[in-house]
Amino acid sequence: MSTITLYIVRHGQTMMNALDRVQGWCDSPLTKEGIEVARHLGYGFDEKGIHFRSAYCSDLRRTRQTAQIILGAKGEGDIPLAECAGFREACFGSYESGANATMWKEAALYLQFTSSEAMYRAVMERRISSGDVLDAVKTLDTMDMAEGFSEVEARTQETLLEIAQAETLKGEGNILVVAHGMSILCLLYNLGGKALLNGHLENAAVCKVTYEDGRFTVHSMGDMSYLAAGCK
Numbered sequence: 001m002s003t004i005t006l007y008i009v010r011h012g013q014t015m016m017n018a019l020d021r022v023q024g025w026c027d028s029p030l031t032k033e034g035i036e037v038a039r040h041l042g043y044g045f046d047e048k049g050i051h052f053r054s055a056y057c058s059d060l061r062r063t064r065q066t067a068q069i070i071l072g073a074k075g076e077g078d079i080p081l082a083e084c085a086g087f088r089e090a091c092f093g094s095y096e097s098g099a100n101a102t103m104w105k106e107a108a109l110y111l112q113f114t115s116s117e118a119m120y121r122a123v124m125e126r127r128i129s130s131g132d133v134l135d136a137v138k139t140l141d142t143m144d145m146a147e148g149f150s151e152v153e154a155r156t157q158e159t160l161l162e163i164a165q166a167e168t169l170k171g172e173g174n175i176l177v178v179a180h181g182m183s184i185l186c187l188l189y190n191l192g193g194k195a196l197l198n199g200h201l202e203n204a205a206v207c208k209v210t211y212e213d214g215r216f217t218v219h220s221m222g223d224m225s226y227l228a229a230g231c232k
Helices: 032-047 061-073 100-110 116-124 130-140 149-168 181-191
Strands: 004-010 054-057 081-083 173-179 206-212 215-223
Touching: 004 061, 004 149, 004 181, 032 061, 054 061, 054 149, 061 081, 061 173, 100 116, 100 130, 116 130, 130 149, 130 181, 149 173, 149 181, 149 206, 173 181, 181 206, 181 215
Parallel strands: 004 173, 054 081, 054 173
Antiparallel strands: 004 206, 206 215
16 A cells, blocks of 8 residues: 655744734745745755655645745745645634734633743643634634634544545655644644644644554654755
């Protein structure tokens, strides 16, 4: 049975990331730093001899831009890039484009923590999960549009499985997927990512996943070692 290796990447830094604004279904372009880190990730993949057969991203601009830069830096810009709505970032409803500090503080208070810092420590100590935080945001959303953990997990896993099954028919190969911080956490958390997670996913962080005999195996989460030398 063929083994498919998926390199699942969080997009580069965006304008809204730099401004510390909530960015789910809202979108913004990469900053100069975001462009540079995506380029160096492409160089890094090339240095490690990782060549892609296929490439996928969400239907949001920031993942498409990141994927195009990565492929271009590797000299593989001719690979068709397929956009998948299922990989879109979680929707944060009424919090979209607002200050991150406000959303996380309100979620922390809802979960009975005194501060967002205390909530974050609880996540790191595995006393609560990122899914609990996302579900709190869904509850607090006044627009009734925010997505909970199970919703994002279902759509991202369904999309990944469709891709893996289709790619398996072509034989072994490396697949690039560019998505978002929270959507990647929801995607991989219960596939084995929980045990490997150590903090939030940085921009351009890589998660390595294989698919073989109908089963996903998560080998790494949030790995920054793929960046070319000089950009780590």
